[in-house]
Amino acid sequence: MIVGILKEIKTEENRVSMTPAGVEILVKNGHRVLVEPGAGAGSEFDDARYEQAGAVMVAGPAEVYRQAEMVLHVKEPQPAEYGMIRPGQVLFTYFHFAASEELTRAMMVSRAVCIAYETLTDQSGGLPLLTPMSEIAGRMAAQEAARYLERSQGGRGILMGGVPGVAPARVLILGGGVVGTEAARIACGLGATVHLLDTSLPRLRHLAEVLPGNCTLLMSSPAAIRELAGQVDAVIGAVLLPGAKAPKLITRELLATMKQRAVVVDVAIDQGGCCETSRPTTHSRPVFEVDGILHYCVANMPGAVPLTSTLALTNATLPYVLALADKGWQRAAQDDPGIGRGVNMVDGRIACQGVAEAFDLPFTLLAALETSGHGP
Template identity: 60%
Template sequence: MIVGIPKEIKNNENRVSLTPSGTRELVQRGHTVYVQHTAGINSGFTDEDYEKAGAHILPSIEDVYGTAEMIIKVKEPIESEYGLVREGQLVFTYFHFACDQQLTEAMIKSKSVCMAYETVVDRQGALPLLIPMSEVAGRMSVQEGARFLEKPQGGKGILLGGVPGVKPAKVLVLGGGVVGTNAALMAAGLGADVTICDISLPRLRQLNEFMPKNVKTLFSSAHNIEQELATTDLVIGAVLIPGAKAPHLITRPMLKLMKKGSVLVDVAIDQGGCFETSHPTTHAEPTYEVDGIIHYCVANIPGAVPCTSTLALTNATLPYAVKLADMGWEKACETDSGLKKGLNIVNGKVVFPAVAEAFGWKI
C-alpha cells in the first residue's frame, strides 16, 4: 500500500503521525511511505531520518494527498485540506466528528473512508489509540492549570502545592477515566488537595484503592459539583463519551459560585467541551475569561510536547496502521471488530451512530 504522512498544519500542532522507526516497519513489509518535507522536524525527526528508514520525501502536502492510498495523520484535516481528500482514500487520524459538523460534511462529500483513532476499541473494550494522548493531556492539564493560576497569567496567584503553613490549592477533576486519573495523580504529586468525581461507583472504589491520601473521591452530580466549586481553585474537565459530544457539567450560572481568578481546563474540548462556556483555543492564544474565570480549552494539548507525544502515539497506532496497510481496510475490519468501530464515515455515509445522533441524522 502507498502510505502518506502529511505535515500537521493545525495551529501549533507539532506532532507527526509516524516515526522513522514506524516507517521502517511499514517499508520492511513491502509498503511505500511518502513523507512531506519537514513533517517530523518539530518532533525531532529530520527528512534524512525518514529517508534512512526507507521513506520518500515529497515537497508539498498536495503531493502527499495526491499520491497516497492511506493518509495517516495526528489531527483531523482542517479546511484547507478538505479538497485534498480523495474518494476511496483511507484517512486514519483523530477526527472527533461529533463536535464539528463542517468537517463531517466535508468528509461525507469527499467519499473517503474515515477511520477515527478515538473510537477504535481493544478486546477489553478500552480505547487503545486514545489512551496515550489522554495520558499526556491529563498530566499536562495540571501543568497548564498551575501556570494559569499564577497572577501574571490572570489567575488567583496560588501555588498548587502550597508551602508549610499555607494550604495547597484545591483541584476538582471531573471524570475518573484515563485523563482524569492522570490529572489527579499529577495534581496530587504536586501536593494539591484533590477531589476526583465520576458517576461510576465501581470506578470510584478502584480510584480509592490506589490514589494518594490527598485525593478524595466524590460521586458526580450537579449538586455535589456546585458544593465543591466555591472552594475550588482549578477544575479539570475530563469527561468522555466515546465518539459523542461531551455533556456540560458546569453551566454558566455555576461560574458565579467560583472565586475570580479560578481556572477551568477543558480536556474534553475535542468532543465539544464539558463546560457550557468552553470554546476551542490554541497554544498561541490558550485562554480567555468568562465572568472572571480563566478558561483553558486548547484542542491539541499534547501538541506542545511533540517529542513525547509522537513516540507515545506511534507506539499505539503502528500495529493498526500495519494491519490496515497489509490487509486493506475492509479485510482488516472483517478480522478485527474493535478496529471496525473506528469507521466513522465510509464512502459518503456516516456509519458511527454517535456521530449521526450528534447532528440529528439517521444512519
C-alpha cells in the first residue's frame, strides 16, 4: 500500500504521525511511504532521516493526497485539505467528529474512509490510541493548573503544594479515566488536596488502590459538583464519552459560584468541552477569562511536548497502521472488531453512533458499509 505522512498544519501542532523508525518498519513490510518535506521538523526528525528509513519525499500535501491510498495525520484534516481528499481514500487520525459539524459534513462530501484513533478499541475495550495522548494531556493538565494559579499568569496566587503552615491548593478533577488519573497523580505529587469524581464505583475502588492519600475519591453527581466547585482553586475537566460530545458538567450558572481567578483546565475540549463556557484555544494564547475564571482549553495539549508525544503516538499506532496497510481496511476491520470500531465514516455514511447522534444524522452499521466502501 502507498502510505502518506503529512506535515501538520493545525495551529501550533508540532507532532508528526509517524517517526522514521516507524517508516522503516512499513517499508520493510513492502509498503511505499510518501512524506511531505518538513513533516517531522517539529519533533526534530529531519527529512534526511525519513529518506534513510526508505521514505520518498514528495512535493507537498496535494501530491501526498494524490498518490497515497492511506493518509496518516495527527489532528483532523483542515479546511485547506478538504478538496484534496479522494473518495475511498483511507484517513487515519484523531477526528473527534462530534466536536465539529463542519468537519463531519466535509468528510461526508469527500466520501473517504475515516478511521478515528479515538474510537478504535483493543481486546479489553480500552482505547489504545487515545491512551498515550491522554496520559500526556492528563499530566500536563495538572502542570498547567499549577502554572495558571500563579498571580503573574492571572490566577489566585496559590502554590499548588502549599508550604508548611499554609494549606495547598484544592483541585477538582471530573472523570477518573486516563486523563483524570494522570492529572490526579501529578497534582497529588505536587502536594495539592485533590477531589476526583467518577460515576463508576469499580473504577473508584481501583483508583483508591493506586492513588495517594491526598486524593479523595467521590461518586460524581450534579450535587457533588455543585458543592465542590465553589470550594476549589482549580477544576480539571477529564470526562470522555468515546465518539460523542462531552457532557456540560460546569454550567455558566455554576461558574459564577467559583472563587475569583480560579482555573478551569478543560481537557475535554476536543469533544466540545465539559464546561459550558469553554472554547478551543492555542498554545500561544492558551487562556481566556469568563466571569473572573481563567479557562485553559488548548485542543492539542500534547503538541507542546512533541518529542514525547510523537514517539508515544507511533508506539501505539504502528501495529494498526501495519494491519490496515497489509490487509486493507475492510479485512483489517473484519479480523479485528476494535479496528472496526475506529471506522467512523465510509463513502459519506456515518458508522459511529455518537457522531450521528451529535448532529442528528443517519447512522449505518459498519457491516453494511464494508462491501460498499472504496479503496483497498
